[in-house]
Amino acid sequence: MLDQSQKEFYNENGYLMVRNVLSEEQLTTMQNITYDWIENSRNVTESDDFYDLDQGHSKEQPKLTRLKLPHKADIFFWEALKNSKITSVLNDLLGPDTLLQTSKLNTKAPGGGAAVEWHQDWAFYPHSNDDMLAFGVFLEDVTEENGPLMVIPKSHQGPILNHFANGVFCGAIDPDDPEFKIEEAVTLTGKAGDMTVHHARTLHGSAPNISSKSRLMLFYECNAVDAWPLLGAASYIHSLGQQKFWKDLEERLITGKLSTTPRLAEVPVSIPLPTPEKAGSIFELQKAGGAKSAFK
């Protein structure tokens, strides 16, 4: 699916835009499932294992930041990862043996849907090597106005910036960090069915949604099977214990086969601890951890 120049672009810049990764049928089915989920959130009054509520959520006007683990909530989201152009992009960039680390559908409601402060995913879940990336599939068009993803090119080759505030892991960098060069940011927009790719060490963030249209972005975070997790902030896998962890790994295998031999690379590792008490999703974590906002 990817040609040599796209692979080189990704390796050099730590991000990529890929157009049209879903069939029309896949896109429509995913949109409809998502609209049903949002509709069903009207009676939800507190964030739970599936819904992450945004400020101002009500029965009359659902406002969600996130639907958690959509690939577990509906098998269609798992099948689409295993059987679409996304699968070949995955193999092109990470090789034949690949795992899903986690999935999430960030919904950014119209009229103020929450910002995601700048961060590097790697700071949340260091692994034995950094063959890890996130796909961001657009379920609706993404424009300059509805809170598009922004990335800092080449930042995946640089340091992991400090993601702590007031002594806790807050899941965001300090926008005043001298190593953070906001002027280099690139904004990733496109049509429903397009997809962003960013490396786990790439600095990225997104502004609030100031438009009247939602921004539905489905993230699949994936890694090579021999990138072994050290510790993750707020990831359920670390609470499973040995047997359940293995079963969970088997369920998360996208292509190829599992490995119990971690590949060790020279990567910068900092453990994301301690966390604030309420550290469910990135939105809660950044808020509870007192992250400074870059979007004021």
Ligand SMILES: O=C(O)CCC(=O)C(=O)O
């Ligand atoms: O939704 C976004 O714009 C970014 C999401 C993200 O970086 C995250 O959830 O870790």
